[in-house]
Amino acid sequence: MRVAYQGEPGAFSEYAALKLLGDNILTVPKPSFEEVYDALESGEVDKAVVPIENSLFGSVHVNYDLLRKHPFRIIGELKLRVVHNLMALPGVKSEDICYVYSHWQALGQCQDFLRTKLPKAQYIDAYDTAGAAKVLAEHGYPQPHRSAVIASVRAAEYYGLEILAKRIESDHQNYTRFLVLQPESASIPLWDTTEPRKTSVVFAHKEDLAGALFKSLAVFALRDIDLLKIESRPLVGSPWVYLFYLDIQGRESDEAVQKALDHLSELTAYLKVLGSYPVGETIE
């Protein structure tokens, strides 16, 4: 099984793919999310794993937009604890470090550590945490023996870097939720027949429907179906009109969910079920 993800080998998304789909898969790195979706649509890969939400930074909105535009189904999810580590070329010591490279979110999450332990270093934005580890390992930064990167333990192992400090993030309640996607036409795996499930939908209201959002949430509330998440995104071409993405509790085939979705379709100009899948476990 070939599985696309965004980033470089050693990225959190690759780890999520291995945890979700097993160690026997072949992971296929792609530089951008668009290329991940294109690879799945063209059949170059069988599945894709993408981050959809981080507990500190919020939703990965580009993935909401791309999900809606492609004929894919969500078939699973996983919550992964994000742990950051300072690493450098073998032999380099903390006191040598003048430059720290990482994704701006990782630099931000570790700023208490950086300000205390490396107050004089320069912090430089990189496109990716594992990507920064790769560039450093290949001596691609100007002063490699005066540089460090912030990335995962797996990235350190993969690129042969030495960890100088572990778990350097300030807020340990840092989790990213990942989704597994596959083409709509592929068969749904049977791994999940007994577990609790959630169902994800996206919709746009009929024009000028008064109290539209309240009414669409009512189709679930009146049937005691719990709402787990709501996300709004702009409807491109119609300023100040929104698409809504909902995660609800229950499986698409449940009678109550089925009736609620029928009811919702009365209120909407557009409705798409993105998937119905087991509620993901959390990996610490």
Added chain:
Amino acid sequence: MRVAYQGEPGAFSEYAALKLLGDNILTVPKPSFEEVYDALESGEVDKAVVPIENSLFGSVHVNYDLLRKHPFRIIGELKLRVVHNLMALPGVKSEDICYVYSHWQALGQCQDFLRTKLPKAQYIDAYDTAGAAKVLAEHGYPQPHRSAVIASVRAAEYYGLEILAKRIESDHQNYTRFLVLQPESASIPLWDTTEPRKTSVVFAHKEDLAGALFKSLAVFALRDIDLLKIESRPLVGSPWVYLFYLDIQGRESDEAVQKALDHLSELTAYLKVLGSYPVGETIE
């Protein structure tokens, strides 16, 4: 009156500030949104103008997060049509252009034009549209006579650049909505006594309140108060728990709105009114 905005002189935010508060204000540029909020909190400026939402890209989430953390009130809004233009140093012609610099969103919005008219140029990400114009005007890019930037007409005028092509964005339904902020303690201007108003609030539910979001929207729907926008953001420190930002129709002092907010406070662990202000006009 001193008014802070993020970006360089010639930025869309500066233009929004002038349109909202008049030509007599003193605009104060700041490199980051955080510094805009700090300048308002310290009293260095009297007001701030920040983008909150774009009709193609969605909400500017950092401003939702910052709004909640500062003791400010929203006192006005404005919707501004975003128009992009290709510009270069005086005398440089389209056929000379090998490099195009701009904010990645602007490059994305103009990609049809770029691919057709400048297919061989390199497109390079800059931190800001007006900032790119400034750097080019100061010959700060490697090959200034082979470079162009994408920015506003105002940026071209401000930095003495020549416009090579006007209105080069693909989707003309491109608007950004800006907010005016001032300290909570400052008096509310009287400019808006008769116009229709909206009210913005942010809240977090009480723990384990079943059907919490539906119930909070019901306090408005049951009083025929229209919901204009909903935005969810993560509650940092509590993974998969959300803060909700609502814009509703009506003014805070309306009896129905007042009663709805009282009702909402019964359901919430945290509730803050961010402001009640005239519905902004759209500037084409």
